[in-house]
Amino acid sequence: MKNTMADFFKEYPDMRYIYFGGKGGVGKTVVAAAAALWMAKQGKRTLLASTNPVHSLSNLFQLDVFGKPVLMPGTENFYVQEIDTKETIEKSKTEIREKISWFLKFADIPTKAEDFIESATMNPAFEESAMFENMVNIIFEGAFEFYVFDTAPTANARRLLGMSKVYGLWVDKMMKSREDAKSMRLSLSFRKKKVEEEADPLLDYLTTFRDRIEQMRVILTDKERSAFFFVTLLESLPIAVIRRFIGWFEDFGIPIGGVIVNQAIDKSDVGADSAEFVRNRVKMQDRYREEVYKGFENVRGEIPLFEKEVRGMEMVGKLSEALFPV
Ligand SMILES: Nc1ncnc2c1ncn2[C@@H]1O[C@H](COP(=O)(O)OP(=O)(O)OP(=O)(O)O)[C@@H](O)[C@H]1O
Numbered sequence: 001m002k003n004t005m006a007d008f009f010k011e012y013p014d015m016r017y018i019y020f021g022g023k024g025g026v027g028k029t030v031v032a033a034a035a036a037l038w039m040a041k042q043g044k045r046t047l048l049a050s051t052n053p054v055h056s057l058s059n060l061f062q063l064d065v066f067g068k069p070v071l072m073p074g075t076e077n078f079y080v081q082e083i084d085t086k087e088t089i090e091k092s093k094t095e096i097r098e099k100i101s102w103f104l105k106f107a108d109i110p111t112k113a114e115d116f117i118e119s120a121t122m123n124p125a126f127e128e129s130a131m132f133e134n135m136v137n138i139i140f141e142g143a144f145e146f147y148v149f150d151t152a153p154t155a156n157a158r159r160l161l162g163m164s165k166v167y168g169l170w171v172d173k174m175m176k177s178r179e180d181a182k183s184m185r186l187s188l189s190f191r192k193k194k195v196e197e198e199a200d201p202l203l204d205y206l207t208t209f210r211d212r213i214e215q216m217r218v219i220l221t222d223k224e225r226s227a228f229f230f231v232t233l234l235e236s237l238p239i240a241v242i243r244r245f246i247g248w249f250e251d252f253g254i255p256i257g258g259v260i261v262n263q264a265i266d267k268s269d270v271g272a273d274s275a276e277f278v279r280n281r282v283k284m285q286d287r288y289r290e291e292v293y294k295g296f297e298n299v300r301g302e303i304p305l306f307e308k309e310v311r312g313m314e315m316v317g318k319l320s321e322a323l324f325p326v
């Protein structure tokens with residue numbers, strides 16, 4: 001097979017950010033861990049980060065990795081971190097509060113900011129956006145050579161890319177009309193100096209935000225540096241989910257690294273004397289395997305269904321060997 005994970009990284013030596021997407025529970029976290037471990041073993045200072053609010057990585061490694069990168073014992077380059085979303089959400093709320101208060105004052109609107117803040121922050125998308133924001137921060141900090149994110153920010157990446165163009169235009173227009181307003185005020189004012197020096201935090205915020213979106217768009221769509229991988233089982237629903245994701249990503253020009261099949265039953269363990277349900281599942285998997293290889297461009301490998309759940313470094317190591325066979 002000339003299409004393995006290892007082949008992929010050989011083809012893209014500057015690869016720096018990879019993401020794992022797929023239906024819930026298919027093994028995104030464990031596969032991401034396996035890929036990160038391999039990369040760390042290649043000598044790259046690697047961060048495996050989870051944007052998931054449940055403590056999946058602490059659970060996987062049975063180690064508290066919450067809120068900060070932790071070097072995995074017994075490794076040199078393998079750092080793991082669970083992103084602290086609560087802190088980000090609080091921070092975002094504070095920022096939004098400041099911005100709204102400032103704006104209300106600026107526009108002379110006699111309302112309490114709290115009313116707006118509630119409606120701006122009390123929705124499920126807000127938490128998701130906060131997680132995405134956190135991921136972006138980690139990327140911009142640039143403390144690692146390689147980043148593995150255990151959940152692809154599917155909806156957010158889409159939104160960001162769809163938004164970046166429109167948003168850029170909008171901010172430019174805002175800036176222009178504010179410049180016009182300012183020069184008008186300036187020409188009408190006797191206190192020229194004061195008007196000129198007036199700080200404009202809202203505009204600063206908008207332009208910084210626009211620039212961040214643009215930088216992130218550049219990173220997300222650069223196929224030399226970013227790739228999204230999709231994990232599936234040999235079952236109907238997980239396949240349907242990644243088909244939809246891949247369709248979206250193609251539309252937005254987000255580079256797709258390929259598909260990874262997880263929990264494939266090892267046929268050498270199955271014989272005529274195996275339980276009927278096992279033999280049936282093998283047949284079912286064979287049918288879906290055909291669908292996967294026909295339907296998707298780069299199937300990068302198959303990971304067997306192990307005899308027990310994946311927990312601890314040793315199991316992650318086994319998974320890593322299955323994902324990167326020598
Ligand atoms: N190849 C495998 N063999 C045995 N167990 C596996 C395998 N892959 C995953 N598992 C187990 O399946 C469960 C789900 O895996 P994991 O948590 O990685 O999925 P996920 O896609 O990250 O889930 P979520 O959508 O909830 O984040 C875990 O208990 C994991 O140990």
Ligand SMILES: [Mg+2]
Binds near residue numbers: 030
């Ligand atoms: Mg997970």
